[in-house]
Amino acid sequence: MTNDIVGTLKILLLITLLGGIVSPDAAQAESNIDRVDKIKAAFILNIVRFISWPDGVYEQQDTQLLLCLYRSNSINNAVNTIDGKKVGGKFIDVVLVESLSESQNCNILLIANDEMDGFIDEVQPGLNRPMLTIADFTERESAHAFHQDVLIALVRNGSRISFQVNFQKSRQLGLWMSSKLLKLATIVGGGS
Amino acid sequence: MKAFRTKTSIRKKLINVLLLTSCGALLLSSLGFAVNDWLSLRSAMFDHMHGQSSIIANNSIAAMAFNDAESAKETLNTLQNDADIVGAALYLNNKTLFAHYERDSNRIPDKLPDLNTGSLNGDQFVVEIILHDNEPLGYIMLISDYSNLKKRQFNHLLIAFGVFSLALLFSLLLSRRLQRIISEPILKLAETARTVSENQDYELRAKKLSTDEIGALVDDFNNMLSQIQLRDHKLLKARNELENKVRVRTQELTELTRQLEHQAYHDTLTGLSNRVTFDDHLQLAIKQARRHKQKLAVLFLDLDRFKIINDTLGHGIGDKLLIRVAKRLSACLRESDTLARLGGDEFAVLLPQIHQASEAAEVAKKITTVIAETIMVEGYSLHVTTSLGISLFPDDGEESEVIVKNADTAMYRSKDQGRNQFTFFSAEMNARAERRLMLETKLRKALKENHLSVNYQPRRNTETLEIISVEALARWNDPEEGAITPGEFIPLAEECGLIAKIDEWVLETACQDMLSGKNGLTAQISLAVNLSPAQFIRKDLHEVIASILQRTGFPGSRLELEITESLFSTDSNDVCATLEQLRALGIELSIDDFGTAYSSLSRLKQLPLNTLKIDQSFMRDLGKDPDDEALVRTIITMAHNLNLKVVAEGVETELQYQFVKQHGCDIVQGYLFGKPVSFTQIQQLLS
Numbered sequence: 001m002t003n004d005i006v007g008t009l010k011i012l013l014l015i016t017l018l019g020g021i022v023s024p025d026a027a028q029a030e031s032n033i034d035r036v037d038k039i040k041a042a043f044i045l046n047i048v049r050f051i052s053w054p055d056g057v058y059e060q061q062d063t064q065l066l067l068c069l070y071r072s073n074s075i076n077n078a079v080n081t082i083d084g085k086k087v088g089g090k091f092i093d094v095v096l097v098e099s100l101s102e103s104q105n106c107n108i109l110l111i112a113n114d115e116m117d118g119f120i121d122e123v124q125p126g127l128n129r130p131m132l133t134i135a136d137f138t139e140r141e142s143a144h145a146f147h148q149d150v151l152i153a154l155v156r157n158g159s160r161i162s163f164q165v166n167f168q169k170s171r172q173l174g175l176w177m178s179s180k181l182l183k184l185a186t187i188v189g190g191g192s
Numbered sequence: 193m194k195a196f197r198t199k200t201s202i203r204k205k206l207i208n209v210l211l212l213t214s215c216g217a218l219l220l221s222s223l224g225f226a227v228n229d230w231l232s233l234r235s236a237m238f239d240h241m242h243g244q245s246s247i248i249a250n251n252s253i254a255a256m257a258f259n260d261a262e263s264a265k266e267t268l269n270t271l272q273n274d275a276d277i278v279g280a281a282l283y284l285n286n287k288t289l290f291a292h293y294e295r296d297s298n299r300i301p302d303k304l305p306d307l308n309t310g311s312l313n314g315d316q317f318v319v320e321i322i323l324h325d326n327e328p329l330g331y332i333m334l335i336s337d338y339s340n341l342k343k344r345q346f347n348h349l350l351i352a353f354g355v356f357s358l359a360l361l362f363s364l365l366l367s368r369r370l371q372r373i374i375s376e377p378i379l380k381l382a383e384t385a386r387t388v389s390e391n392q393d394y395e396l397r398a399k400k401l402s403t404d405e406i407g408a409l410v411d412d413f414n415n416m417l418s419q420i421q422l423r424d425h426k427l428l429k430a431r432n433e434l435e436n437k438v439r440v441r442t443q444e445l446t447e448l449t450r451q452l453e454h455q456a457y458h459d460t461l462t463g464l465s466n467r468v469t470f471d472d473h474l475q476l477a478i479k480q481a482r483r484h485k486q487k488l489a490v491l492f493l494d495l496d497r498f499k500i501i502n503d504t505l506g507h508g509i510g511d512k513l514l515i516r517v518a519k520r521l522s523a524c525l526r527e528s529d530t531l532a533r534l535g536g537d538e539f540a541v542l543l544p545q546i547h548q549a550s551e552a553a554e555v556a557k558k559i560t561t562v563i564a565e566t567i568m569v570e571g572y573s574l575h576v577t578t579s580l581g582i583s584l585f586p587d588d589g590e591e592s593e594v595i596v597k598n599a600d601t602a603m604y605r606s607k608d609q610g611r612n613q614f615t616f617f618s619a620e621m622n623a624r625a626e627r628r629l630m631l632e633t634k635l636r637k638a639l640k641e642n643h644l645s646v647n648y649q650p651r652r653n654t655e656t657l658e659i660i661s662v663e664a665l666a667r668w669n670d671p672e673e674g675a676i677t678p679g680e681f682i683p684l685a686e687e688c689g690l691i692a693k694i695d696e697w698v699l700e701t702a703c704q705d706m707l708s709g710k711n712g713l714t715a716q717i718s719l720a721v722n723l724s725p726a727q728f729i730r731k732d733l734h735e736v737i738a739s740i741l742q743r744t745g746f747p748g749s750r751l752e753l754e755i756t757e758s759l760f761s762t763d764s765n766d767v768c769a770t771l772e773q774l775r776a777l778g779i780e781l782s783i784d785d786f787g788t789a790y791s792s793l794s795r796l797k798q799l800p801l802n803t804l805k806i807d808q809s810f811m812r813d814l815g816k817d818p819d820d821e822a823l824v825r826t827i828i829t830m831a832h833n834l835n836l837k838v839v840a841e842g843v844e845t846e847l848q849y850q851f852v853k854q855h856g857c858d859i860v861q862g863y864l865f866g867k868p869v870s871f872t873q874i875q876q877l878l879s
Contacts, residue, residue: 043258046257046258049257049324049325050254050257087325088325178254180250180251180253180254181254183251183254183255183263184254184255184258184260184263
């Protein structure tokens with residue numbers, strides 16, 4: 001199972017195909033890394049659009065979606081580009097959290113590949129609230145064990161970026177994922 | 193079309209009309225259905241395309257969002273099971289093609305059309321925008337052609353055609369039954385009309401099967417039949433009447449024919465045989481008589497003075513008199529005798545198979561006797577006599593014409609001899625008969641051309657021998673025959689009905705003469721004029737006389753009318769009345785030729801007479817025959833006793849004059865005292 005997940009987590013950034021999302025002029029000027037980050041940010045935005053959170057959990061639930069960046073990371077700049085975007089009538093608010101304890105009000109927690117270990121440590125014994133955890137595994141070359149508290153993992157699929165969904169865990173936490181999203185995703189988790 | 197209108201039966205017409213109507217309705221319905229179906233299918237197809245585009249769009253959102261063209265194509269490929277969709281494409285926001293599916297090639301345009309729906313290369317398309325979280329992700333375009341639509345439409349049309357055919361069949365079956373609702377009453381009516389026409393039975397009536405217009409037509413038809421029946425009855429009645437009339441007319445014609453046949457051989461008035469029958473019988477009788485060497489007699493008779501009766505009393509009375517005479521004649525004859533009326537008052541009797549002339553004489557005598565008896569006709573007591581002539585076969589002729597002609601001649605002889613008698617034919621009669629016929633013609637002409645004249649014979653007072661009156665006497669001087677005596681032409685005039693005219697002419701001429709006398713020579717003397725007894729049958733005699741007196745201005749008191757004694761033999765009161773009327777005009781009446789006929793003295797006494805004239809036959813034997821002398825004496829005495837003046841006429845000798853003068857005769861007349869002379873001579877005598 002782990003090998004399957006690892007096998008599918010391939011990150012392939014195809015600049016030409018994502019031209020509709022990221023301006024090609026900017027792409028020429030920016031480094032490849034920045035452009036990949038922007039694609040990831042776009043991925044994150046699109047994924048968020050297919051997710052619904054349970055009512056009565058977040059104070060800001062009617063107006064904001066709190067996107068928390070777990071500790072400082074290179075992707076942060078790119079993610080800031082989607083700050084203030086409107087999703088399902090709510091505006092995305094990007095904030096930086098240094099520890100998991102600060103993430104009580106976070107709707108989304110983005111964990112960079114480098115911060116994965118810290119997250120794992122902090123999340124013990126396990127996540128128990130409906131917070132969408134998105135981990136960036138695109139920089140990993142090989143298959144990597146998929147942590148049970150990571151709900152969505154961005155992975156490289158050949159030359160394309162793809163994503164994996166821990167559907168069972170998401171259900172347990174009360175998050176609703178659109179079938180349209182699931183249709184594109186690889187379903188993992190639950191040891192199955 | 194015209195053949196259909198005229199030759200096709202009403203049953204077929206109705207079926208055809210119903211079928212045509214159904215067919216038309218079905219066709220219109222089918223057309224409507226097809227159009228509606230097409231539109232519905234088209235609309236449904238577009239709805240379906242919109243629906244599919246929404247589903248595909250929805251299912252393609254994630255693929256579009258994550259730029260997963262492969263996934264998007266998979267989604268589009270799901271449309272391959274949709275027969276309507278021949279192509280589908282997803283376009284990005286910049287309208288460039290993102291992913292597509294197409295059943296055949298070259299259906300998908302590289303660039304999105306500007307319209308949301310429309311036609312592209314003959315295909316229909318719909319375009320919808322793909323939104324995700326109110327953000328446009330791109331566009332979806334679905335393309336369809338009409339092939340599937342047409343296939344469905346074709347199937348629908350096939351079903352519609354099946355339904356149409358079934359409906360038409362149903363209409364045919366239904367119309368075959370329903371048309372009877374209309375055609376049945378009409379056909380029944382037509383059948384009744386045909387039966388009526390063929391059988392001429394107008395008592396039939398059409399059965400009324402409905403109360404609609406056809407029912408009204410049936411009522412009208414039945415009414416028409418009633419009218420025809422009524423007219424038929426009238427015609428039948430009229431025909432029967434006509435046949436009856438024809439029958440009656442035929443009977444009448446038959447009767448008329450019988451009458452005409454009868455008339456051809458019989459006399460219409462009396463029913464006796466006519467001349468044709470008489471001639472036939474005579475010829476037959478002559479043949480038989482000749483064969484058996486027997487005799488036969490023909491009696492020819494006519495009624496004396498009949499023409500006067502006819503002219504004065506009218507033909508009606510004349511005809512009735514003839515009928516009565518015919519009956520009396522028939523009563524005198526045997527079955528084997530033939531009695532015929534030859535015309536007018538002429539009758540002929542054929543006595544076949546006689547042995548001697550005396551047998552004919554007996555029959556003739558019997559006839560004269562029965563005819564002379566008074567005959568009453570319409571209140572008139574008519575006294576007629578008959579004159580007969582008898583001709584015998586073979587003594588007087590061998591041929592029928594000769595025998596009849598000789599009998600006729602003999603009859604005239606009887607008339608000449610004084611009438612009321614019969615005469616056998618003798619050879620010398622033929623000359624007399626011819627003269628009589630000639631004289632009758634001449635007399636008519638003489639009367640018309642004024643060849644008659646009036647002579648006057650003076651009458652003198654016996655004592656003084658003064659002329660006290662003159663007697664006007666008719667004279668006829670024929671240019672060829674010379675003077676014809678009154679004794680000859682007066683009876684002839686009486687026989688042929690001219691006597692009345694002669695009498696009137698003489699009276700008028702004499703009155704004019706007497707008034708024209710010069711120096712009043714004739715002013716004091718009276719005028720005596722003879723009046724034929726025949727005149728007394730006339731009812732208007734006194735008016736005729738009065739008219740002449742008025743015209744001429746001659747006073748009635750100076751006129752004396754002489755009538756014959758024979759007038760009084762009839763016991764008619766009419767004569768007496770007529771005489772009284774004449775007396776009322778102041779006219780004196782004298783009885784002429786007294787003593788020649790039978791006169792009842794008592795009758796003489798009753799009549800309003802003034803004068804009595806002793807017939808000249810008594811004068812001739814005065815001084816020779818003591819009987820005549822005694823008679824004259826008695827007559828004069830008797831006349832005076834009756835207060836009558838006495839005239840002795842025909843006094844020719846002194847002896848005769850002395851005798852009558854001695855015995856008191858008042859007036860004398862005769863050659864001794866003056867012959868009848870012209871008026872001029874009379875004036876000379878008077879002067």
